[in-house]
């Protein structure tokens with residue numbers, strides 16, 4: 001699947017914020033994901049990762065100084081245009097009961113279709129290619145609601161790929177997946193990035209983030225507390241401060257990327273965590289990380 005060749009800087013967000021009632025759940029986040037880069041959003045439960053992805057996708061209205069994709073202001077972009085350019089794979093995406101897998105993946109084509117046009121041969125071809133790319137072709141012909149959680153996750157990814165986005169947002173895309181499928185999915189995200197997409201994924205597995213992301217942004221309480229190259233950011237002190245766990249950071253024997261080994265946590269040690277102020281480059285800027293090969 002190749003990205004459209006369109007000049008631009010990918011996603012650039014400045015002081016992105018969102019309040020629920022009187023509580024800021026995303027608080028002044030700066031984030032940049034250049035074309036060709038994979039960014040990982042990390043942070044404990046409730047840190048604001050999903051909310052930030054929703055704000056970028058336009059599911060929720062953000063207040064931000066600026067939020068642009070390839071230089072275009074996302075806030076003023078028409079909904080349909082935004083849907084053409086940004087795909088969001090939700091944490092637990094749903095589809096109406098009884099829909100077939102190809103139908104669900106075909107929903108990704110809707111932003112590209114005219115009101116009464118229906119599926120074209122090209123739409124059908126893109127659906128088939130998206131299913132193949134997501135390793136989900138075997139589920140074609142089955143009902144979506146009869147698939148397992150991991151099988152659905154691969155179909156959800158295919159639906160996003162069928163959308164042919166410029167920016168692919170994923171909320172815990174390895175959820176429910178067996179280890180082979182996790183590695184295949186993250187490898188696919190890297191390939192899509194090398195084809196020119198911007199990719200931003202919320203992840204919980206720090207070692208997988210370190211292995212596949214060019215840049216990580218660590219959120220806690222809605223704020224960026226650290227951002228940068230995974231090797232610089234994912235150090236024991238930061239992990240202790242943000243997640244409240246002891247970790248040893250090893251090196252992968254063949255890639256040299258960080259491998260994080262955790263000490264067990266006692267049940268009564270799940271106490272409040274003192275959050276650090278920003279530790280690495282607090283801007284969450286992914287610039288400069290584009291196109292790194294591995």
Ligand SMILES: Nc1ncnc2c1ncn2[C@@H]1O[C@H](COP(=O)(O)OP(=O)(O)OP(=O)(O)O)[C@@H](O)[C@H]1O
Nearest residue numbers: 020025043044045046047048049050051052091202
């Ligand atoms: N629909 C909602 N109504 C009220 N509060 C919400 C809602 N959705 C999320 N929140 C709150 O907003 C904050 C951020 O939630 P969010 O889902 O963005 O966190 P997250 O980092 O994605 O967490 P997780 O890792 O558990 O998925 C949390 O405090 C959460 O309780």
